[in-house]
Amino acid sequence: MAMFIRVDIDPSVQQDPALGKRIAEVCPVDIFKVADNRLETVEANLDECTLCDLCTIAAPGKVTVVKLYR
Amino acid sequence: MRFYEFESKQILKKAGIPLPKSHFCKTADQAAAAAFEIAGPVVIKSQVLSGGRMKAGGVKFADSPGEAAEHARAILALPINGLMPVGVLVEEKRAIAQEYFAAVTWDGRAKKAVIIFSDMGGIDIEEIAEKHPEHLSRTHFSASRPFSDYIAKNAVAGVGVTGNDLNALTRIVAGLARTFLDRDMTLAEINPIGKLEDGSIIALDAHMDMESEAARQHLDLLKELGVGPEEKRQARPPTQFEIDAEKVDSADTRGVAGNLTEFDGNLGLIIGAGGGSLTLFDAVRAAGGRPANYCEIGGNPSVSKAANLTKLICAQPGVEKIAVMMNVVSNTRVDIVARGVVKGCIEAGFDPAEKIAIFRIPGSWEDEGFAILKKYGVPYVDRTVSMDEAARMAVENTKKKA
Numbered sequence: 367m368a369m370f371i372r373v374d375i376d377p378s379v380q381q382d383p384a385l386g387k388r389i390a391e392v393c394p395v396d397i398f399k400v401a402d403n404r405l406e407t408v409e410a411n412l413d414e415c416t417l418c419d420l421c422t423i424a425a426p427g428k429v430t431v432v433k434l435y436r
Numbered sequence: 437m438r439f440y441e442f443e444s445k446q447i448l449k450k451a452g453i454p455l456p457k458s459h460f461c462k463t464a465d466q467a468a469a470a471a472f473e474i475a476g477p478v479v480i481k482s483q484v485l486s487g488g489r490m491k492a493g494g495v496k497f498a499d500s501p502g503e504a505a506e507h508a509r510a511i512l513a514l515p516i517n518g519l520m521p522v523g524v525l526v527e528e529k530r531a532i533a534q535e536y537f538a539a540v541t542w543d544g545r546a547k548k549a550v551i552i553f554s555d556m557g558g559i560d561i562e563e564i565a566e567k568h569p570e571h572l573s574r575t576h577f578s579a580s581r582p583f584s585d586y587i588a589k590n591a592v593a594g595v596g597v598t599g600n601d602l603n604a605l606t607r608i609v610a611g612l613a614r615t616f617l618d619r620d621m622t623l624a625e626i627n628p629i630g631k632l633e634d635g636s637i638i639a640l641d642a643h644m645d646m647e648s649e650a651a652r653q654h655l656d657l658l659k660e661l662g663v664g665p666e667e668k669r670q671a672r673p674p675t676q677f678e679i680d681a682e683k684v685d686s687a688d689t690r691g692v693a694g695n696l697t698e699f700d701g702n703l704g705l706i707i708g709a710g711g712g713s714l715t716l717f718d719a720v721r722a723a724g725g726r727p728a729n730y731c732e733i734g735g736n737p738s739v740s741k742a743a744n745l746t747k748l749i750c751a752q753p754g755v756e757k758i759a760v761m762m763n764v765v766s767n768t769r770v771d772i773v774a775r776g777v778v779k780g781c782i783e784a785g786f787d788p789a790e791k792i793a794i795f796r797i798p799g800s801w802e803d804e805g806f807a808i809l810k811k812y813g814v815p816y817v818d819r820t821v822s823m824d825e826a827a828r829m830a831v832e833n834t835k836k837k838a
Contacts, residue, residue, distance in 0.1 A: 369782070370739075370775050370808065395738075413739045413775055417804070433804075435811040 368412035370435055373397060373421075376428040379405050385425055392420040437646040437669040440483045442525045443661045444642035447619065448626070451611035454638045458527035467508030468501040470526035477529040480507045485669065486517040494521070497529060519673075530638070535628035537561055538591075538609050540616040548576040551591040551613060553605075557628030571595055579617055585610045604637040605629065619657060620650035677752060681731065684744045691737030691768065693745040693776075701726025703793065703834045704749035704758035706742075706777060708733040712763035712823065719827035720759070725834065728755045736768045742776020743783065750784040750791060757793040759830035764798045764819055770805030773797055778812050789813030793833035796826035 379386055386405035390398040395414040398421070399406055421429045439447065442460040449455055459470035460483065471478045482494030489495050494516050498504040508524045535557030543550040554572045556564050564572050573594025577587045588610035592602055608629060616624040623645040630640045648668070651658065658665075668674065674682070677698045685694025692708070703725050707716040713732045720727050729749060733742065749758055760777050762768065774795065781788040795809055798819035809816040815833065817826055 369779055410740075413779065416769075416772070433807075435808045 368409060368434075370433065371412045371415040372432040372434055373407050373412060373415070374430040374432065375405055375407070376425075376430075379425060379428050385428070388424050389421050389429060392424045394418060394420070397421070437648045437651050437663075437667075438485050438671065439644040439646070439661070439663075439669070440485065440522060441481060441642060442483055442523070443663070444644040445525075445639070446661060447615060447644055447657070448611070448639055448642055451615045453608050453611045453626075454636065456528045456530055456638055456640065458525050460523055461508060461526055462512075462523040464505040464509040464512070467524055467526050468505035471498060471501040471504035474526070474528045478504055479527050479529045480504055480511060481525045481527065482511045482514065482516060482521040483523045483525055484516045484519045484521040485671070486519050489516060492516045530630060530640075531633050532628075532630040532640070533633050534631040535640075536597075536605060536631070536637075537564070537625075537627045538605075538612055538629055539623065539625035539627070540613045540621070541623045541625075543574075543576060546576050549579045549613075549616065551575040551577070551588065551609060553591040553595060553609060555595045555597060557630075561627070577613070583610065583613050583617060588613055600635065601631065601637065608637065608639065615644075619644075619654055620647045621645060622647050677729070677748070680748055681729075681745065684741060684748060687744075688738050688741045690741060691733070691735035693733045693737040693741045694731065696729050696731040696745075698729055698752075699727050700754070701728045702754055702756040703830060704728045704752065704755040705731060706733055706746060706749065706758060706760045706773075707731060707762060709763035709765050709768065709797075710734075712761070715763070716759075716761045716823055716827055719824045720831060722824070723828040723831040725827065725831035728752055733762070733773065734765070734768050736772060737776065739772055739775045739779065742773050743780035746777045746780025747784045750781060750786055757791055757830070757834045759793045759827070759834075760795045760797060761823065761826050761830070762797040762799070763823065766800055768797075769800050770797045770802040771808060772801070772805075774805040774808040774814075778808060778814065787813075789815075794826055794830040796821060796823070 383403045386400050390400050395411055397407055397411045397415055399408055445455055457474050461467040461470050477499050480496050482489050494511055496507040498507050511524050537554040537557040539552045552574055554564050556571045573591050575591035585606055589606040591609055592605040612624050621644055625643040626639045628640050631637050675698045678696050681694045681696035705727050707713045717727055717730050778788045781791045792814045795814050795816040
């Protein structure tokens with residue numbers, strides 16, 4: 367269970383498999399995976415988020431990284 | 437990485453240092469055959485990575501192959517300080533007229549290599565230094581310049597040795613020093629060096645210790661000696677705690693969170709940063725604390741890696757609290773380590789606010805790290821508090837039991 371980071375994915379991302387794939391590819395700590403053409407988060411890796419913003423840059427406004435300790 | 441005596445002697449042989457005839461044997465039958473081949477009185481020596489062999493009964497003398505076999509059988513079954521021998525060394529027994537001591541090691545204070553030489557070999561060098569300092573010379577030299585025999589000659593002459601003995605001993609000590617440098621040893625020692633009744637001089641016992649981190653640079657030598665890549669050869673076998681920490685470190689290539697050594701204290705340490713581990717370990721002890729472990733973290737370990745190490749340390753019997761301390765870090769993120777140790781405490785069933793005595797890691801992303809610590813009530817300090825002071829605070833907090 368992630369304690370420090372939550373990642374919210376806008377539902378519209380699921381309509382764009384290429385975007386989902388790109389988001390999964392840019393994350394250096396494998397927070398995302400694509401399964402059955404759907405972008406999902408990998409619960410076990412969420413706390414590894416380095417706050418690099420590569421996902422939010424890849425999909426402006428469609429991925430939100432929430433710091434649960436703030 | 438320590439070497440057995442028979443291996444140390446193979447290393448010395450490569451350096452051209454004269455040695456008595458000897459054979460490494462794994463069975464009593466082999467020992468009998470070795471004694472037969474030597475054809476004279478022999479000494480049978482336990483090959484074990486421990487001192488005190490003579491006192492423990494691990495060194496015996498024999499006048500015949502039968503007697504050698506009998507002693508070898510007894511020695512092969514004899515544990516010394518909890519360690520079983522890997523074999524015995526059957527060596528010709530020589531009549532000794534005079535014993536010398538020679539060692540090359542590092543002097544941490546002088547930051548140089550040093551040759552320690554004495555004309556009173558065969559006994560503890562510490563005892564010589566204390567009771568007979570005039571019989572001991574210390575000769576420092578630079579490891580960054582080619583070694584000269586002149587340095588070895590000064591070391592030997594420093595205790596008054598002259599003439600043929602000076603020349604013969606200079607060759608031995610120079611060979612030892614070159615081996616020390618060429619093979620990245622932390623200690624290369626011959627004790628005793630024996631002057632025989634015929635005037636010749638040979639190395640009778642040897643102890644070599646190679647820097648573990650350098651072992652990969654000397655695979656040729658290790659292969660020749662039959663030392664496998666899995667052999668660590670530390671001063672004692674690793675404890676389960678240390679083995680588990682090694683697994684934590686090797687399971688994830690991100691950063692370092694391991695190199696753990698177990699101690700019997702009550703304060704678990706998660707420490708590191710450019711020599712910070714040693715400094716902080718010493719600071720805890722100087723403050724009257726009792727570390728449960730030494731370890732090293734750095735290079736930005738992942739959250740899970742830091743968490744797993746924390747869980748492991750928290751789970752050790754006797755660990756009341758843990759201290760998370762580093763020097764100012766630029767290559768390790770404070771927030772990542774903070775997440776790891778908080779998570780590790782919670783997953784181990786502890787409240788981080790109670791379990792963590794102090795968190796003192798200033799540096800990259802410290803604002804994020806401190807926000808995490810604040811949320812979980814973990815006591816933390818920034819770079820305005822020295823490592824010594826943080827260690828003292830950790831010790832004080834540990835006295836207020838978890």
